[in-house]
Amino acid sequence: MNLLILGGTTEASAIARALAHDTRFNATISLAGRTRQPAPQPLPCRVGGFGGAEGLAGHLTAHRIDAVIDATHPFAARMTRNAEEAARLTGTRLLVVRRPPWRRQPSDLWIDVPDMKAAAEALGPVPRRVL
Template identity: 45%
Template sequence: MAEVKNILLLGGTEDAVRLNQTLAGHPGAVLTTSLAGRTRKPAHLSGEIIVGGFGGEEGLRQFITVNHINLVIDASHPFADRITRNAFNACAAADIHFLRLQRPEWKHLPGDHWISVASVEEAVKKLNGFNRIFLSVGRQELAPFENCSNRYFLVRSIEKADFTPHESDVTFIQSRGPFLIEEEIRLLREQRIDLLVSKNSGGKATYAKIEAARALDIPVLMIERPALPDCVTYSEIDDLVAAIGF
């Protein structure tokens, strides 16, 4: 892939920001980065920026063709499975290279008390017996918890969240990682949390909450990642860039 020049980067993660800056430093790369538009204040990015998506798989295929894209790198969130599937199928239809950058998922370690579920909707059904719940799933995933009544919720998100569960109290924290384990332990203790609800997003920025739950013997309702297409995947930026041939 040494001749690759026109690159479409599907962003939305901290890894994508770092990859954008790495690729922007290569004179042979003509870089376009796509963002879904869910974050009001996206990180500074180099090259052309597209916000709002392409209109599904067919719209992405047309964009690839019209703009002579010959490599798509998917660095979207591990739970953005629709984006990944659309991109994978569009690249197959256009017969161009598709690579994915994906951080490793968190692994269950001794001392962890995980309750694994396949979706946010399934997580809602597992709240019985828990009264003080730390919802750390992102503001886009709060709606299924709206009908949970007579509980206390701690909600942390990067941007302001809209969440009004029935007959429940809510404390909002607007913050961005990385977080320290000492801070997370203090937070869980002060809020008297008896359940942490989290996606298995992986990465280091928010792993301290998992470590804190382990230290305090607090159960974690872990929403596992969706199945993604079988594609060439890298967990390290340097390895992916080397594979491109830069």
């Protein structure tokens, strides 16, 4: 079975490791290319976009992909929409893997904001990693 893993997350890497030595599957992992030094993968890896849903559909057809595993980042909504549309166009099976939502813990310091713009503003002007 030919699989395409849409990756870039810890979950995608775990799936790739699980499939790497399973001879029932011929899997490739695809990364968006936004990370300077992506972690080495145990499967063949392609890097870069597909050109929207139509481009992804063309890739699925050209490579005879039987199923797509969407294990992209939760904020990669456009890629998930493209995967859904490409799967619909080609009749390819699609499995979407999502992280469970974070749950508030008593010691957490959460700041609630209405949208992404407000979240960026709440971080202040100094660039830094926050998660």
